[in-house]
Amino acid sequence: MDKQLLIAVLMGGPGSEREVSLASGKAVLEALQGEGLNAVGVDVTTREINLPEGTGLCFNVIHGTFGEDGDMQQILEDMGVPYTGAGIESSRLAFDKVASKAVFVDNNVPTPVSEIVDCSAGAKLPEMPLPYVVKPPREGSSVGVHIVQTEEEAMSAMEDAAKYGDEVLVEQFVQGKELTVGVLADEVLPVIHIAPRSGFYDMNNKYPWLNNDGGTDYYCPADLSEDITKKVQDAALAAHRALGCEIYSRVDVLLDFDGNPYVLEANTIPGMTASSLLPKAAKAAGYEFGPLCQKIAELSLAERS
Template identity: 40%
Template sequence: MRARRVVVLMGGLSAERAVSLSSGGQVLGALREAGFEATAIDAGPDLAVLLEQLRAARPDVVFNALHGRFGEDGAIQGVLDWMGIPYTHCGVRASAVAMDKQAARAVFASQGLPVARGGLVDVSSLAERDPLALPYVIKPVNEGSSVGVEIIREGSNHRAAVAAAWRFGPQALVEEFIPGRELTVGVMGERALTVTDITPDPRLGQGFYDYEAKYADGGSSHALPAQIHRAAFEQALEIALSAHRALGCRGATRTDFRYDDTRSESEPGRLVILEVNTQPGLTPTSLLPEQAAFCGINFPSLCAWMVENAACRA
């Protein structure tokens, strides 16, 4: 029987709360347009209150529109499994591994998928020396939406300042900087949608696809399908689907890449996985809905598909 009552979980406690509220608001309207009885719950800091709200709502399905820690890392997924409520997107294990960037790198590498050279470092050591040859990237191990990401370039002297201001735990992930383009591929179930080429507005943020470029109106331009070498285009689709499977994902995900085509325009360049997003953004500027629309799937239909593919993993 088709689910009728859907609770959209949004907000939450992470650094991506504002993004989640935006995604959740969009989803709420789309589900109502698609014919569902949809209500929203802003997931606050009191778990007992959240449990009571969920019990009172008696949803057939929870649409998980939370982003970041506690919403994307397996925490809320475990709660919903315990309650026996089907929910959208990935289960506990896939969510937890994908959110831990170092763990995800290990999974990708074990499957022969391309990752950047790098690894974990103690933040205290960053104040003393560069862990990799310049340029390189510093990022939190378990944040999304490019929160906390820094690029240390030739001639930069702010490595020590980054270390001093770090608020994401005692370790950071450092990776070689891959020049070239930012690409992304959305996956729905067993289907890779298309490849988008993302160009951040150089007047915003740090000149890469950071938080401001992702969510500010006009913060980036999206070209789809990406005008890249055909072999690289097909490889990006294959890698995204392989990464989705390797993590044990279900529902919709989005895999982000760097694509180094700076050496040759006639030959396919180097693709490197940045991360798999198990809770892709669903805001007005988000990439997954844009790719779905390109493939003929409007936003209400995309959200309805996610609800209809919800599951409980208890």
């Protein structure tokens, strides 16, 4: 890779995952510089992007709204500047849990049964029987997600999720192991078992440093049989391909007690600190963090040059 190429690491963003994105951006910037590349950090605070003159590639680590939903990708394409990761359409599809769910169903990707509830006139309960999971369709990092076990919990969960938009996604609750699978240039990385110390994998358990609360243990590779590992990896790769994700993604999967995988979603801008999940899996596959970041940059540049 041309060591003189100016790489702008886009981080922060105006969305709810700003602090997490800043951590990812700082880590990626240091990693690229550690590989001898000409990288600079750009803190994006609004929906306008001001790039340093001569930028040859944007390394996008803005998680969630704006960075991950296709909007930033559209702006960068209009500017004629190459960028890392998924393109406009695949970003929009993957970020919208309703749209991605439809793609999974159409492509026979195993995924929990779901119901879309129209809350435009106010929150209301789904027809699906308890227990279920309530989610805003267009938020990341488990923002607004609730596991509902009782009728008493149901309405408050729906009201909270409805704050983020008129549609609320309600999914069948699948009890079992929480897993995640990275995909890099169609190479499926080792499966990670996510084991929250309490509750489920929400913002507190993902990022305990944000609130000094929660915590999670990670096992990579996950302690699964060879057959189950392949089933999980095949489901993740099928989801990645069905959505048309370019370069890389991280696919979240639930594994029930009978060994059946259920794809929840694909993250097109996953966490990118050295201890984040995709880098953990990549390290288990032989990619140290610096070379991983450089590989994502190289693959993306080749895709969009």
